[in-house]
């Protein structure tokens with residue numbers, strides 16, 4: 242073997258765990274060492290500035306210039322102490338990754354002198370050279386420039402030698418160009434709406450925050466092997482490759498012991514996370530070989546989203562030191578479990594109550610039921626929008642692929658809560674008699690157990706499951722920025738809670754109902770209306786697809802279909818109504834996502850074509866020549882009777898020719914379809930063409946290549962095989 246594969250395989254033979262010196266058992270001391278958090282702020286700011294900053298963080302108050310100057314100089318002093326030499330505004334443009342532009346603190350001040358400079362104006366606002374970020378035509382139509390603006394609610398941190406300041410990214414005319422801006426707007430909307438509703442139960446509630454705990458799944462593979470695979474390097478997944486004799490079928494990986502190299506990586510990663518105050522707690526092997534999960538304690542959603550983006554950055558950086566490549570792709574290997582990013586979501590009041598946790602009294606349970614039923618109603622009314630929020634070229638490989646949640650959105654709540662809702666549904670409408678109310682409070686609402694028993698054996702096939710004290714949105718892709726689904730979920734929840742409150746208030750005013758009666762009445766109505774979205778059975782089976790169709794649930798299997806709902810009239814209005822996205826912003830995002838889809842499938846198409854033509858076919862021919870030489874030799878020795886000895890070889894020669902022809906034909910046809918698609922100017926049509934005309938060829942090409950992989954001498958095969966990628970420890 243003289244190819245890159247053989248070189249990579251030799252490299253992996255010498256791999257050892259990278260053992261670091263850090264005091265791993267003293268993590269509590271290290272916690273948040275690299276974060277300019279409340280503690281540090283108190284230490285570095287005078288009390289007036291500290292109070293002003295907290296007001297801005299908690300209540301979104303404006304920060305005036307002199308306070309900004311003080312914050313900047315405090316941050317600078319702290320960051321220089323932490324060894325920082327540069328600063329950057331850190332933001333999340335619509336590329337799906339994070340962006341930074343580093344500037345040095347250092348500035349010459351004349352007379353051959355220099356000093357470290359960083360003032361309020363640099364802290365508050367910057368103008369990154371942003372013309373290369375996706376904007377969906379916004380900056381062309383409006384104003385050429387965009388700027389980043391400080392988000393004080395997410396604390397600054399030092400990474401390496403750079404002070405990073407979380408910011409939003411908007412155009413000069415105010416349109417959002419990032420994922421954070423609409424998220425912050427949605428969090429505000431749901432805060433307002435949920436606070437109003439929570440006041441029915443406790444007048445002291447002044448604010449409701451969203452809590453998010455994500456669970457990040459990923460694969461770790463040796464970086465030398467990854468580099469020998471152009472498909473992994475360029476598209477994040479394997480486009481070819483026959484399954485290995487041993488895969489995940491023995492189920493020996495899930496919660497199995499973590500290989501020492503991976504463990505060393507995870508330890509160093511956790512070490513970095515702790516110093517950045519990302520509260521990482523758990524890790525274990527996932528179902529597939531070399532697959533892992535990392536999950537923090539839940540946090541306020543804006544911070545949790547930043548922490549997930551930051552974690553993905555840190556994971557990539559630490560992996561380099563360990564000679565690993567992290568694969569975040571939802572489906573890096575055919576036939577092997579994919580990766581997701583569960584979003585555990587709930588609402589909490591500033592009085593310390595989790596609004597999705599059953600309480601100990603009937604009243605607190607009525608509050609729980611209110612938020613619980615409203616969530617189900619929101620998902621029922623906007624399931625297609627929720628589906629759109631997780632649509633991407635890579636997540637298409639996972640949703641509905643028989644091992645991940647289906648593309649049909651449904652809600653699982655468990656047996657106990659189903660009973661509660663069934664009983665609530667039976668309540669007669671209108672004013673409740675005192676007896677009925679007592680009965681209801683004692684035997685229905687009062688019977689919700691504080692700890693929900695059946696949430697331990699919960700339904701793993703549901704895309705949106707209540708898992709005790711929180712809903713878990715499981716269909717989110719592992720590459721996703723959580724801000725996107727979180728923006729949608731919180732927007733539809735805000736909308737729903739506003740409708741709910743209007744209804745309850747009108748029953749109180751117009752029908753002279755008591756508050757409880759009114760709430761029961763509206764909830765009962767919602768339970769009835771939202772029934773079709775509830776599903777407790779197996780979400781992976783074909784039976785569910787049929788049943789869901791009967792119920793009229795949407796089942797948008799691919800990204801172009803799923804995204805289309807984002808720009809229908811109602812949804813554009815919905816986002817406008819709550820000031821989350823303007824019409825222009827909605828349209829722009831839709832364009833960007835379509836373009837992203839097209840680009841990704843296009844890249845995959847090019848890569849698979851190149852691999853097939855310039856890796857696989859030449860290798861197949863080389864091996865076929867070996868066979869031909871062998872047959873010629875046999876002929877030389879055995880003369881006319883050679884066929885008796887060369888029958889199998891002749892058959893193999895023919896089979897190889899057949900597969901070569903199959904590869905060439907399908908690559909040719911795929912390229913023709915790509916040419917047609919590329920000529921299309923309508924974004925939606927183009928995406929559909931890539932989805933329905935170009936992409937199906939990937940599988941057709943792959944089948945022939947994978948068959949050749951099984952036949953051709955292992956010595957000659959140029960690409961690291963599945964067993965090497967997946968079982969190298």
Ligand code: ADP
Nearest residue numbers: 452453454455536537538539585586587710711
């Ligand atoms: P698992 O789903 O693996 O069984 P848990 O149920 O303990 O584990 O929690 C999974 C995730 O849910 C964790 O990341 C945790 O932080 C998060 N979580 C727990 N409670 C809440 C909540 N109230 N709001 C948001 N996330 C939560």
Ligand code: MG
Nearest residue numbers: 456583585713
């Ligand atoms: Mg989970």
